[in-house]
Amino acid sequence: MIKWLFLFSLAAIFYLWLKGKKQVQFDSEQANKASAKQAKIPDPEVMVQCQYCSVHLPKSDAIAREKCFYCSQAHLQSLDATGWLGSAAWRLSPNQDSRPQGVDPDLLVIHHISLPPGGFVDRNCTGFIVDFFQNKLDSSLHPYFQEIAEQKVSSHFLISRQGEVFQFVSTQNKAWHAGLSSFFGREKCNDFSIGVELEGDSDHPFEDIQYQALAKLTSELQAIYPNLHFAGHSDIAPGRKTDPGIQFDWEKFQAKADISVDKLPFGLHSR
Template sequence: MFKWLLLFAGAGLFYLWIKGKKQAQFNAENPPKPNNKPERPTAPEVMVQCQYCKVHLPQPEAFTFDNRFYCSKEHLHALDSNGWVGDAQWRISPNQDTRPENVIPDLVVIHHISLPPGDFKNQSSSQHIVDFFQNKLDPNKHPYFAQIADQKVSSHFLITRSGDLIQFVSTQNKAWHAGISSFFDREKCNDFSIGIEMEGDGDSPFEASQYQVLANLITKLASTYPHLQFAGHSDIAPGRKTDPGIYFDWKKFQKETGISPEKLPFGLSSR
């Protein structure tokens, strides 16, 4: 029995030897073709910086909005230390300057704006407002534009009919939105206020999406500026201004923001 095992083992070794020689001969007769293609270098991982906290992270892991990067949703939806809201479109206006020394905003002024007046009912016209605040409004596009093209105005924020939030000026700086104005004997309201424009004409109700965006914005602002009070442009410039007008629902605004009625010194009635 042992002899048969030796015989089988020897036959197996002989078979492997013959197979190896044939493979060696085949390889010698058929050498592999050289690969002349250069190896493609591995691309380095792209790193980006969080706009809010400045931490660096791989771009695929970042939250992106308006060509900016954030490390978390919390930072994306916050007001940063420079006075800019992460989930707003930033369209910087040249019509701004610094607030007086040691002045922190404690008033929000609600406005309405439509360029041309009422044109949003027929088509999207919010870009005209952006152009106006950036001094880019073409006076040849509409007769009304020729009347206002030389004015230098701005606001901190615009909420369009479709619910887009656009920011033009940091909350730390002064936007030119209030003009000649007074809030309980405090003149020059631009010095201590934040201006928010609602796209509208005073003759139409505002959209539900605008109130929702406004409420979210107020939450962000109040977390940084806890002493804010709220008024309409007509409240601080009576007889000169009528916005946001009778169709702005102050009761809805108060309910959706949850702010105390005491912070609405002109009341909740439409005006």
């Protein structure tokens, strides 16, 4: 009798051991399945907002530019509701203030700038202009920089020799580009104008890619400000300023930008 009880106990122990082993195996398989299923679930898509139209879209579908996102190339190339151009490189300038209440720009003033003078001929000097408009120019780098170290100026846009467009001030605000100026009896042109600087001088022709960029920028601005007229700095500050100078081809600009002649009140001749 004792023998059979012993055998029965061994059988029971073996059965319990076998059952426990199968349970462990089952639990392991279930855990693996759960892990595999969980691994297949993708992380939630990060959503971003279009800077231009405010629509929300997956980040992977958006166009990223200057820490902003756009839902389409058309919106990237447009001026947004805050007066910033998506396709431009944004470099905020402290040299700005508000326009008079109710005043929208109806004049675009074309300038030229080179830092140092003529420096763009044999090297890339665009960064100096960017620094100058942001009050960050290191005056120790060139004697001319020491002469202008105390100046506080800016422009809405700069077009480099390579055709890159920079923006420093929203078109809704005043940039400090025109100075003492008058446009057919209207003083203080900064109040109602947009300033565009072309990297260059009066001794060297501007690059074709600069005209292309200027024409494209003009089209984008006219979409928001259809009453824009166009003039040079020398037109609104005669005797004091000479830019954009004799190297700027007004006929070429007019043709590329497809501007009607009546929007160019000072004519198409270089000056």
